[in-house]
Amino acid sequence: xxxxxxxxxxxxxxxxxxxxxxxxxxxxxxxxxxxxxxxxxxxxxxxxxxxxxxxxxxxxxxxxxxxxxxxxxxxxxxxxxxxxxxxxxxxxxxxxxxxxxxxxxxxxxxxxxxxxxxxxxxxxxxxxxxxxxxxxxxxxxxxxxxxxxxxxxxxxxxxxxxxxxxxxxxxxxxxxxxxxxxxxxxxxxxxxxxxxxxxxxxxxxxxxxxxxxxxxxxxxxxxxxxxxxxxxxxxxxxxxxxxxxxxxxxxx
Numbered sequence: 453x454x455x456x457x458x459x460x461x462x463x464x465x466x467x468x469x470x471x472x473x474x475x476x477x478x479x480x481x482x483x484x485x486x487x488x489x490x491x492x493x494x495x496x497x498x499x500x501x502x503x504x505x506x507x508x509x510x511x512x513x514x515x516x517x518x519x520x521x522x523x524x525x526x527x528x529x530x531x532x533x534x535x536x537x538x539x540x541x542x543x544x545x546x547x548x549x550x551x552x553x554x555x556x557x558x559x560x561x562x563x564x565x566x567x568x569x570x571x572x573x574x575x576x577x578x579x580x581x582x583x584x585x586x587x588x589x590x591x592x593x594x595x596x597x598x599x600x601x602x603x604x605x606x607x608x609x610x611x612x613x614x615x616x617x618x619x620x621x622x623x624x625x626x627x628x629x630x631x632x633x634x635x636x637x638x639x640x641x642x643x644x645x646x647x648x649x650x651x652x653x654x655x656x657x658x659x660x661x662x663x664x665x666x667x668x669x670x671x672x673x674x675x676x677x678x679x680x681x682x683x684x685x686x687x688x689x690x691x692x693x694x695x696x697x698x699x700x701x702x703x704x
Contacts, residue, residue, distance in 0.1 A: 468572035471562065471602040476569040476682035483565035493557050497521075500554045504547040511539025511547070517554075524555045532621065552618075559618045563605035568681060570606050571674040573597075578667050581629050585639045585663060610673035611643065612653045620646075630660060639663040 465474045473479050487494060501508065501517055508520045523538070527548055530537055537543040584591050597603075601619040608614035608625070625645050632638040640660035643650050654669045655661035675681035 468570055469597060469599045469603045471566045471569060471606065476566075476678075477684050478682045479566045479569050481685055482568070483561055486561045486565035490561065493561055497554045497557050500550045500557070504550050507539075507544060507547050508551075511537070511543040521551065521554060521558060524551045527551060556616055556618050559605060560614075560616055562602075563609040563614055566602075567606040567610040567673045568675055570603070570610070571678055571681075573603075574607075574610060574670045574674050577627065578670060581627075581639075581641070581663060581667070584629055585631050585636045587633075608645065610670055611650075612669065613643070613645065613650045629663070637664070641666040 464472075468475060471479060497517065501520065505515065509515050512520055512523050514520055527537060527543065529535075531548060537548065580591075580595060601623060604619040604623045604625055605614060608619075623646060625643065626647075628642040628644070630640045630642065639662075640658075641663050642660050643652065643666075649659050651657060651659055652661055652666065652669055654665050
């Protein structure tokens, strides 16, 4: 026998499940602000990459640290598929590991600075849980959302459990809703990342977190007015470019 599985898609320009500057232009500002107020991130990136400036310049033909980091995903894919690294001679594994470490540092700013931009997706998750908890009819017992590493990272940051390591290939987050018939206030949520339970800071050490507490945590990253939150603010402070300028000045 066969079973029909409903599948929904969305145009990439309107996708709220990943870091999407087309949908939410303010992302660039919030990430810049995070970096500006956490200059230690920029300093660590610089310290990691400075020893490899000549090698990165030769292999990637750029002296710009941000452009060098932009090649990381391609390089990482090559490593995992046993393909030669760019350059002649090829980029060394030491340089690759430096890029990996720097990429993780950037991820801290990227995911924390953009967590709010996935607000509509978080709202969908909570709406589904609320409906299932109150015993709505015809609801799917399992829902699969297919996204990106830039879906997983911000979600982890919004829940307060991003560990500073960029989500690896095939990363996944599972949200289990445990309901109690006739007692919706007793429902709990268990979060698993890469198949292992993680405990949200707000859940007081409990692996099975009260649904109300879990929802309150995610709601902190759901803007009251998404359209307004995603507008470019043209911040009067020049802090948003400080960290990037710092990287550029030290690199040169």
